[in-house]
Amino acid sequence: AQSVTQLGSHVSVSEGALVLLRCNYSSSVPPYLFWYVQYPNQGLQLLLKYTTGATLVKGINGFEAEFKKSETSFHLTKPSAHMSDAAEYFCAVSESSGYSTLTFGKGTMLLVSP
Amino acid sequence: GAGVSQSPSNKVTEKGKDVELRCDPISGHTALYWYRQSLGQGLEFLIYFQGNSAPDKSGLPSDRFSAERTGGSVSTLTIQRTQQEDSAVYLCASSLAGQGHFHTFGSGTRLTVV
Numbered sequence: 219a220q221s222v223t224q225l226g227s228h229v230s231v232s233e234g235a236l237v238l239l240r241c242n243y244s245s246s247v248p249p250y251l252f253w254y255v256q257y258p259n260q261g262l263q264l265l266l267k268y269t270t271g272a273t274l275v276k277g278i279n280g281f282e283a284e285f286k287k288s289e290t291s292f293h294l295t296k297p298s299a300h301m302s303d304a305a306e307y308f309c310a311v312s313e314s315s316g317y318s319t320l321t322f323g324k325g326t327m328l329l330v331s332p
Numbered sequence: 333g334a335g336v337s338q339s340p341s342n343k344v345t346e347k348g349k350d351v352e353l354r355c356d357p358i359s360g361h362t363a364l365y366w367y368r369q370s371l372g373q374g375l376e377f378l379i380y381f382q383g384n385s386a387p388d389k390s391g392l393p394s395d396r397f398s399a400e401r402t403g404g405s406v407s408t409l410t411i412q413r414t415q416q417e418d419s420a421v422y423l424c425a426s427s428l429a430g431q432g433h434f435h436t437f438g439s440g441t442r443l444t445v446v
Contacts, residue, residue, distance in 0.1 A: 264436075319377040
């Protein structure tokens with residue numbers, strides 16, 4: 219069975235500071251990994267994904283994540299936070315490329331202060 | 333359509349009433365998924381459709397929950413005899429055949445049972 223752990227239900231940063239949101243996963247097969255962002259009263263928007271190949275993945279809005287198999291991690295980073303980055307972020311894992319459900323972490327609320 | 337459309341966006345219902353939630357997937361997407369997002373539980377998978385059939389109903393929490401899909405397009409999630417613990421945001425996602433891990437999500441239906 220697959221699972222996802224996101225460390226920290228809330229992360230607070232100042233505008234311009236580094237953003238680091240942590241995600242660790244458990245999977246019995248090579249995983250596909252995702253980060254989604256959810257703004258208030260909206261659905262989930264895909265930020266970035268890792269399927270195969272390069273382990274450093276770049277996404278939208280300046281975010282990136284690195285797949286580290288030895289650490290079973292897929293942490294999300296952004297060098298400089300903007301106020302508009304304030305939202306809830308979800309890490310997710312799936313185990314196959316055909317039919318697959320997503321298993322989500324509990325989410326991390328990112329708070330950005332001026 | 334251009335995106336996944338869900339209706340209503342908000343629904344308040346009295347305990348014990350039945351509710352129907354609708355999802356209109358992206359045109360051409362044969363796979364359709366329902367998830368539930370509730371406080372303290374995060375995002376949970378409910379049911380998956382491939383065309384009109386539902387090979388995986390493993391996430392439905394009780395027999396009060398059912399779903400159908402007609403014409404390989406619109407899906408309806410029905411909750412009978414609603415309980416307060418059913419209050420949550422119900423999210424629908426769709427994907428192309430063979431690309432199940434690339435979900436596109438709708439904005440969700442916020443259900444409040446009073």
